[in-house]
Amino acid sequence: xxxxxxxxxxxxxxxxxxxxxxxxxxxxxxxxxxxxxxxxxxxxxxxxxxxxxxxxxxxxxxxxxxxxxxxxxxxxxxxxxxxxxxxxxxxxxxxxxxxxxxxxxxxxxxxxxxxxxxxxxxxxxxxxxxxxxxxxxxxxxxxxxxxxxxxxxxxxxxxxxxxxxxxxxxxxxxxxxxxxxxxxxxxxxxxxxxxxxxxxxxxxxxxxxxxxxxxxxxxxxxxxxxxxxxxxxxxxxxxxxxxxxxxxxxxxxxxxxxxxxxxxxxxxxxxxxxxxxxxxxxxxxxxxxxxxxxxxxxxxxxxxxxxxxxxxxxxxxxxxxxxxxxxxxxxxxxxxxxxxxxxxxxxxxxxxxxxxxxxxxxxxxxxxxxxxxxxxxxxxxxxxxxxxxxxxxxxxxxxxxxxxxxxxxxxxxxxxxxxxxxxxxxxxxxxxxxxxxxxxxxxxxxxxxxxxxxxxxxxxxxxxxxxxxxxxxxxxxxxxxxxxxxxxxxxxxxxxxxxxxxxxxxxxxxxxxxxxxxxxxxxxxxxxxxxxxxxxxxxxxxxxxxxxxxxxxxxxxxxxxxxxxxxxxxxxxxxxxxxxxxxxxxxxxxxxxxxxxxxxxxxxxxxxxxxxxxxxxxxxxxxxxxxxxxxxxxxxxxxxxxxxxxxxxxxxxxxxxxxxx
Numbered sequence: 058x059x060x061x062x063x064x065x066x067x068x069x070x071x072x073x074x075x076x077x078x079x080x081x082x083x084x085x086x087x088x089x090x091x092x093x094x095x096x097x098x099x100x101x102x103x104x105x106x107x108x109x110x111x112x113x114x115x116x117x118x119x120x121x122x123x124x125x126x127x128x129x130x131x132x133x134x135x136x137x138x139x140x141x142x143x144x145x146x147x148x149x150x151x152x153x154x155x156x157x158x159x160x161x162x163x164x165x166x167x168x169x170x171x172x173x174x175x176x177x178x179x180x181x182x183x184x185x186x187x188x189x190x191x192x193x194x195x196x197x198x199x200x201x202x203x204x205x206x207x208x209x210x211x212x213x214x215x216x217x218x219x220x221x222x223x224x225x226x227x228x229x230x231x232x233x234x235x236x237x238x239x240x241x242x243x244x245x246x247x248x249x250x251x252x253x254x255x256x257x258x259x260x261x262x263x264x265x266x267x268x269x270x271x272x273x274x275x276x277x278x279x280x281x282x283x284x285x286x287x288x289x290x291x292x293x294x295x296x297x298x299x300x301x302x303x304x305x306x307x308x309x310x311x312x313x314x315x316x317x318x319x320x321x322x323x324x325x326x327x328x329x330x331x332x333x334x335x336x337x338x339x340x341x342x343x344x345x346x347x348x349x350x351x352x353x354x355x356x357x358x359x360x361x362x363x364x365x366x367x368x369x370x371x372x373x374x375x376x377x378x379x380x381x382x383x384x385x386x387x388x389x390x391x392x393x394x395x396x397x398x399x400x401x402x403x404x405x406x407x408x409x410x411x412x413x414x415x416x417x418x419x420x421x422x423x424x425x426x427x428x429x430x431x432x433x434x435x436x437x438x439x440x441x442x443x444x445x446x447x448x449x450x451x452x453x454x455x456x457x458x459x460x461x462x463x464x465x466x467x468x469x470x471x472x473x474x475x476x477x478x479x480x481x482x483x484x485x486x487x488x489x490x491x492x493x494x495x496x497x498x499x500x501x502x503x504x505x506x507x508x509x510x511x512x513x514x515x516x517x518x519x520x521x522x523x524x525x526x527x528x529x530x531x532x533x534x535x536x537x538x539x540x541x542x543x544x545x546x547x548x549x550x551x552x553x554x555x556x557x558x559x560x561x562x563x564x565x566x567x568x569x570x571x572x573x574x575x576x577x578x579x580x581x582x583x584x585x586x587x588x589x590x591x592x593x594x595x596x597x598x599x600x601x602x603x604x605x606x607x608x609x610x611x612x613x614x615x616x617x618x619x620x621x622x623x624x625x626x627x628x629x630x631x632x633x634x635x636x637x638x639x640x641x642x643x644x645x646x647x648x649x650x651x652x653x654x655x656x657x658x659x660x661x662x663x664x665x666x667x668x669x670x671x672x673x674x675x676x677x678x679x680x681x682x683x684x685x686x687x688x689x690x691x692x693x694x695x696x697x698x699x700x701x702x703x704x705x706x707x708x709x710x711x712x713x714x715x716x717x718x
Contacts, residue, residue, distance in 0.1 A: 190494055
């Protein structure tokens with residue numbers, strides 16, 4: 058999916074934020090014994106036992122932070138989760154028509170694929186087809202429906218299509234069988250059903266368009282209507298599907314952005330030739346797989362065994378860490394309020410803003426020096442640069458109790474029912490998206506919670522976002538020498554600025570619209586320089602797994618790394634010129650400020666990864682491994698070679714360097 062789902066670039070630093078999140082553990086475990094809680098508890102419990110829903114009994118009058126604490130409590134109460142076992146999931150599966158793999162009473166005549174797909178989407182699941190509401194690529198002021206090809210139960214389509222990944226398929230099969238057996242499936246039939254399910258998912262993987270074939274975004278984007286979709290793919294009732302998903306009656310004229318016409322052609326043919334029982338098993342499995350997080354230790358152990366094969370994770374996080382992660386993922390804005398109140402220094406916001414202005418000036422300087430770009434394209438690039446929208450720290454609404462409470466007004470949370478609490482939030486996310494349909498796009502919205510170690514650039518908004526969580530060591534500290542801050546958060550700022558001008562970002566104008574504003578000679582020169590980086594990084598071999606980096610898959614991030622380093626170093630040099638008396642040294646380290654700049658850049662990518670995780674990332678991640686983010690970028694830097702006196706034509710100072718921005 059484009060523009061709405063963003064990968065975590067700074068995952069290696071998230072361990073740092075765990076130290077801060079311990080605060081939440083201590084804060085949230087303090088019990089609230091108010092009469093409001095006790096009354097809600099009794100009514101909710103009696104309602105659940107008599108087969109009523111949360112909405113029948115539990116009101117939404119609690120404030121958002123109290124709901125956050127209740128959510129955390131429900132996750133931490135393993136005794137209650139253990140007592141309830143698989144009952145909450147089994148009850149929900151029954152309401153969804155039953156999971157065929159669990160018994161022989163499933164009736165094919167009652168299977169309604171459109172209804173089931175829609176119900177699962179209402180729980181924020183994308184299965185068979187990914188669907189979301191967001192700004193149109195060619196009119197970023199308008200929210201419209203988007204659809205794309207699906208995600209899979211393994212990290213990428215290659216896990217299903219490459220015979221060398223057989224062990225991952227076997228681990229996946231064991232995971233499905235174990236979960237199904239825990240839910241009551243018969244051992245006489247569970248293996249056959251699971252084999253059929255995996256064969257079907259393998260067929261889905263085979264009909265998906267490869268990453269390489271999707272590289273030209275402007276070619277796969279198609280603005281059409283629901284009516285046209287219904288005309289070309291009549292096997293699915295699209296009007297009914299979108300009406301259920303979006304909570305309103307849709308019409309044939311409603312616009313839709315489609316990125317997967319070739320996939321849809323093959324999908325409807327596959328569905329027409331697949332036993333409905335297999336399709337139903339697959340749809341519900343993809344939903345069940347994520348709900349194992351909300352069940353007892355038996356299901357978490359099954360997932361852990363699967364993740365050990367897939368990622369090399371030897372043990373799961375401690376329960377409190379798991380519950381903090383779940384709380385941040387589900388109640389991120391409310392939890393973010395607590396985080397910024399305790400840990401966010403407004404000085405960091407001011408410093409980041411000042412550094413961003415300095416980085417933009419450095420990029421403007423680099424842009425003016427580049428001789429390979431024609432004057433017209435330069436003018437448009439400068440206009441886009443000056444029009445970048447900056448978001449730092451957190452959205453203002455989280456400090457306003459009324460506004461924050463309104464954000465979660467439809468979320469029903471009870472301190473004892475972790476499973477239902479998660480479902481309530483999933484339905485809330487869907488309703489939040491439903492309200493956007495047909496409205497003008499809101500550029501002030503934040504796409505992430507504050508307590509996240511990450512930074513983002515949105516092509517469709519021409520917007521940069523720096524959550525509060527990343528404005529901490531080793532990226533930034535107000536008492537650091539400027540060398541460390543420019544080598545840390547400064548490079549991150551430059552990285553995000555450069556994303557506006559990488560292989561995909563350059564396709565969008567200053568307003569976030571897909572627009573062809575480059576002159577052809579400059580496009581050809583861009584591709585030549587980008588190919589240099591594709592070849593450079595594609596030659597790197599990760600020795601732990603004896604596999605090469607995918608230079609094409611990682612090109613956008615490699616372009617951003619190289620551009621960000623150059624911009625930030627130039628900005629730092631200018632700062633030094635304006636502060637000649639600044640002490641830019643560190644005690645006990647015999648390095649200049651300029652050398653410390655590059656040292657901290659390398660420091661932020663220090664990390665250890667397991668071989669299994671490294672192998673997975675090489676196949677799926679858009680970022681190069683940390684070691685090559687350092688070596689590749691620094692070996693292209695004339696400034697680094699000069700400051701560290703690297704011999705000419707040495708590995709870190711090759712005669713030919715790949716330089717784009």
